[in-house]
Amino acid sequence: MAAASDIRFKARVLRPAQPAGADWCFFVLPPAASKRLPSRSQVSVAGTLADAPFQATLEPDGAGGHWMKVAAPLLAAAGVGPGATVALQMAPLAEEPEPEVPDDLARALADHPQARATWDDITPRARRDWVQWVTSGKKAETRIKRLAVACDKLASGQRRACCFDRSGMYSKEFSAPRPAADQG
Template identity: 45%
Template sequence: MAKKNQIHKFEAALLRPAKTGDNDSWAFVVLPKKISENLPRRGRTTVEGKIHGHPFQATLEPDGQLSHWLKIDENLQKAACLDIGEIVTFEIFSMEKEPEPEVPLDLQEALSTVPEAHKVWNKTTTIARIDWIHWIESAKQSRTRTKRINDACAMLSEGKKRVCCFDPSGYYSKAFKAPEAAVVVTQ
């Protein structure tokens, strides 16, 4: 477990994903395992820090290998003057309190139609809500996502505050991984 406000410093290569899945131009880094081991959780966790001295806040994603990866959007790349393939210096620390997650619209709509589920949702912890959302968003197909939303409403209606049988690190289920890196040709 990380000490409060402990700053973790590391260097990592800025990678381009082989597939972005959209028209965005983003990059990523995989955190060294020794850094991830000192974070408060193996699942999604929010950090603040600096990239080459430029401040940022981001949610780290689990890589399924007991570490995390960080998506760096185009705006942050430009602001911190980062280039793909560059070795980048990071300073990160866990936030004192995990921020409330943004609830996907389809989940909001489903919860609004099931008052008992909505009531229990509001009584869960921030971390539990992050895990519920992560479980729903990790569905690979829209049909699976819809089923998970319906199942979430049913479980919450029964008073279950945490999603059962979900490994937020992806390690045991191999459900999560860092993006595959594109081969970068240097000249």
């Protein structure tokens, strides 16, 4: 029997147009499914894709919804490929997992002990927001500037990435990948 927080829907598995030859796919959640999630920004979930279990962090699509990258091993476990319509079940995780910290951010934190002290004291969700803010810059110089700003703000005790549109709805920084023209 499904838990009350289970979100069930069907979605089409799509191959991204870029990068060419990607070994991963993605799907976009139907609006009704996204609306049941606790946030318009990233949300970590656990569930099944065609009965294959997974845990993932959904990404904002910039329009109030979400999308999910599906790695090759999950595609294989589910026995699906591009163009397939699959049944999904998911629910938000009770506790946010630790984010993957990019090497440049890890080095910057190591070089700034006061920033690292605040980093170690904040929640995994707050750390994820800092990672997302730093990595969402499109240009290399923007990312370098954001690393310095993040370290300065963390060193001064700021715990959250302030004034950052986590959903992409206002900044249009986030969107689902564009699907390839030919879908399996």
